[in-house]
Amino acid sequence: MHQYLGRLLLCSLSLLSTISLASVPHSKIHVYTEDFPPYQEFMGPGKIGGVATELVKALFEHSNIDYKIHVLPWFRTSHIVNNTPNTFIYSLARTQEREEHYRWIAPLCEVNVSFYKLKARKDIIIHDIEDVRQYIVAVASGQPTEQHLVELGFSQDDNLVILASHQQGAQMLNKARVDLLYGADLFVKNVQQSLGRAGEWEKVYVSPHLSKRMYLAANINSDEALVSKLRHNFNALNSQLNTSVRCEQAVRDH
The missing domain is CATH 3.40.190.10 (Periplasmic binding protein-like II)
Known part of the structure; x- marks a missing residue:
């Protein structure tokens, strides 16, 4: 009787294992x-x-x-x-x-994620995140950059512009409608190249939290x-x- 129950238990475990493996989508x-x-x-x-x-x-x-x-x-x-x-x-x-x-x-x-300014904007000086608060920053919606700045107290009523894409932020930066663009370095580099503005922006602060x-x-x-x-x-x-x-x-x- 014990041997029968043992075999039955082994069969049950084997069946459960098969079912578990079968749950992987084919x-x-x-x-x-x-x-x-x-x-x-x-x-x-x-x-x-x-x-x-x-x-x-x-x-x-x-x-x-x-x-x-x-x-x-x-x-x-x-x-x-x-x-x-x-x-x-x-x-x-x-x-x-x-x-x-x-x-x-x-x-x-x-x-790596950083803040960028126009090289021509000699008036913008950044040493840390507290300095950033003095300026208007553009970020792409739905990105960690947006969430991070909101958590730090940045506000659309004060110093934050949330846009649909990095391209829109870049265009506003070029027109000096915002002071800084915040995004992944390669995103920013790609946008610069696509707009034909390579070399016109300058990295001013690397964000340690999002890199x-x-x-x-x-x-x-x-x-x-x-x-x-x-x-x-x-x-x-x-x-x-x-x-x-x-x-x-x-x-x-x-």
Whole structure:
């Protein structure tokens, strides 16, 4: 009788294990990102490049997971992933505010966030965040930059302008309608180049709070087996990826 019950228990555990593994989605996994060279770059319909994209592709392919990457504006990207289990997002800065809202899968490149002014504005002098409060700052809506400044007490009634994109902030900076532009260094560099204003802006203060490592992350309610599989395969693959070296080289070449 005891042997029979033992076999029955083993069979039950085996069945539960099979069910757990079967819970990993077999349909295509959807991964969302934005155009942010050289980390991720839209290169035409169905063509997505960039060093972070290469790292994400390597991980999913090594894990034998069928996936598709979508390039959308950041607001749409984050909205979809925040509301859809088993979806993924990159490159997402890992901040304290976001820590409990995502499943963090794999570290990618680092990003620095800074305040910029027009070089011609010799009247603007910044030594620390307290100096920044004297000036009007433009930020892109939905970004950690906006949240960070609001938490520090910056206000739209006083010294903060929240816009739909970094491009709008850049145009206001060029027209001296704002004093400072706050954003990721590469975002700012890309916008400068797209507007033909390279070399006309100057970095005045690096934000230590938001200069972070970016990640591949998943919706908080994603399947545990799927998340564990990707984390395990990243650890196995990590030494081959040379993430830091590849990221640094991509930034230098950009």
